[in-house]
Amino acid sequence: MSTPMPQTPKDENPHDGAWAMPVSKLRVEDVPSGAINLNIEGRQVVGPLQGFGQMWQKTYSVRLTGAKVTPEHVIMEWKKNFPKFWPSGNRFYAPLIGIAAGEVAVLNLAGPGGFPLSTGVMVIYTDNESFTFMNPEGHMYAGWITFSAHDDEDCTVAQAQVLIRANDPMWEIVMRLFGFKKEDEFWHATLRSLAAHLGVTGQVQQKTTLVDPRVQWSQAKNIWHNAAIRSGLYMMAAPLRWVRKLFTSKGNPS
Amino acid sequence: MPPAKATMSVRQANRGASIIDIQGEVTAAAENALMDAYTQASTGGARVIILNFSRLEYMNSSGIGLLVTLLIRVNRQKQRLLACELSEHYRQIFELTRLNEAIGLYTAEAEALAAVSG
Numbered sequence A: 001m002s003t004p005m006p007q008t009p010k011d012e013n014p015h016d017g018a019w020a021m022p023v024s025k026l027r028v029e030d031v032p033s034g035a036i037n038l039n040i041e042g043r044q045v046v047g048p049l050q051g052f053g054q055m056w057q058k059t060y061s062v063r064l065t066g067a068k069v070t071p072e073h074v075i076m077e078w079k080k081n082f083p084k085f086w087p088s089g090n091r092f093y094a095p096l097i098g099i100a101a102g103e104v105a106v107l108n109l110a111g112p113g114g115f116p117l118s119t120g121v122m123v124i125y126t127d128n129e130s131f132t133f134m135n136p137e138g139h140m141y142a143g144w145i146t147f148s149a150h151d152d153e154d155c156t157v158a159q160a161q162v163l164i165r166a167n168d169p170m171w172e173i174v175m176r177l178f179g180f181k182k183e184d185e186f187w188h189a190t191l192r193s194l195a196a197h198l199g200v201t202g203q204v205q206q207k208t209t210l211v212d213p214r215v216q217w218s219q220a221k222n223i224w225h226n227a228a229i230r231s232g233l234y235m236m237a238a239p240l241r242w243v244r245k246l247f248t249s250k251g252n253p254s
Numbered sequence B: 001m002p003p004a005k006a007t008m009s010v011r012q013a014n015r016g017a018s019i020i021d022i023q024g025e026v027t028a029a030a031e032n033a034l035m036d037a038y039t040q041a042s043t044g045g046a047r048v049i050i051l052n053f054s055r056l057e058y059m060n061s062s063g064i065g066l067l068v069t070l071l072i073r074v075n076r077q078k079q080r081l082l083a084c085e086l087s088e089h090y091r092q093i094f095e096l097t098r099l100n101e102a103i104g105l106y107t108a109e110a111e112a113l114a115a116v117s118g
Helices: A071-080 A169-197 A217-225 A227-236 A240-250 B028-042 B059-075 B088-096 B109-117
Strands: A056-062 A091-093 A104-110 A117-128 A130-136 A141-152 A155-166 A204-212 B005-014 B016-028 B048-059 B080-084 B104-106
Touching: A056 A169, A056 B059, A071 A130, A071 A141, A071 A155, A071 A169, A071 B028, A091 A217, A117 A227, A130 B059, A141 B059, A155 A169, A155 B059, A169 A204, A169 A217, A169 A227, A204 B059, A217 A227, A227 A240, B016 B028, B016 B059, B016 B109, B028 B048, B028 B059, B048 B059, B048 B088, B048 B109, B059 B080, B080 B109, B104 B109
Parallel strands: B016 B048, B048 B080, B080 B104
Antiparallel strands: A056 A155, A056 A204, A091 A104, A104 A117, A117 A130, A130 A141, A141 A155, B005 B016
16 A cells, blocks of 8 residues: 655755753643553653663664655654554553654553553654654653654665663663563564554564663662652552542532 | 765864864764764874864754764763853753763863863
8 A cells, every 4th residue: 555755845944943942840731531640740851871771772673665655754654643553551642732842741551560650751852754752760761762764775764763771770670681672572563563554564673782881870869760669659559549539529518 | 874964073172182073964874974083083092072063053863862872982981072162052952861961061162172171
């Protein structure tokens, strides 16, 4: 199935408004219905320099052979349908205005042991051929992920590239044991879904580089914000919240 | 990979510092040029590498990622990485991505050099 090839208007500068402004603390505007909004409000964004674990760069790419699409069209479709391409059990609650620089999205992920994990991302950069998310404190990773598309010889290639450190010692252990493998499977599945949406099948290629083998012990304190621990505590406190709600509603005159 | 639209040139400021002048667009395609410039800048034992952004036209998020990997290489060699002549827009981007916490920023090249020799 071929897809149309929309053109970028000639007078549009693809770099205008590409970057978000710096923020001291994240805020989620208009929490989507059904989303568990935890571990985002009041947090800072963290780059790979602020994480604890080894620094990795991983590039996942898929050649969209047979799909007559431009890189711009791939990115447009990816932004518009971003949640749709994620493996089941993982929810991306897009901002109301969509993926745009400065916006914050809520993530509810299938965490370790099947417990739901609530965190988020901030969109720090978008242009016609790429967009980048940066993570908040407590997320599995300190760093960013860039989704992009480019021409390569005879076809368009879609790519996701991460530059990350595990945020704290607990995440570093989880990642080394099984988390990295899960991460790879996640992005392989996402890129295959994107390719299928564009009417083709493609094998995902992966390139992994250990950028810095050293851990940053000074950042071990990041565990204070660990989203898995905090999400778990939130879930365990659900019965208490139910009881409190019961007593609060009984105390209100009808 | 699209062709690089960035050019890098290297100057020796003094025996301890080298300057990499960055011109054009710093994107993923600029990786080889940047790393080659760093290798050249480090020849002669420079302890400080100064990135001069006065002729930067554009940098996207992949370009910021290149600066992170450059910083790791610099740190591994026990060198320092400084940046100067960034526009206010790019200073904000360094703040957004928290690169400003690891790379010393100076308004002018002379200030960066003075900080090194002082």
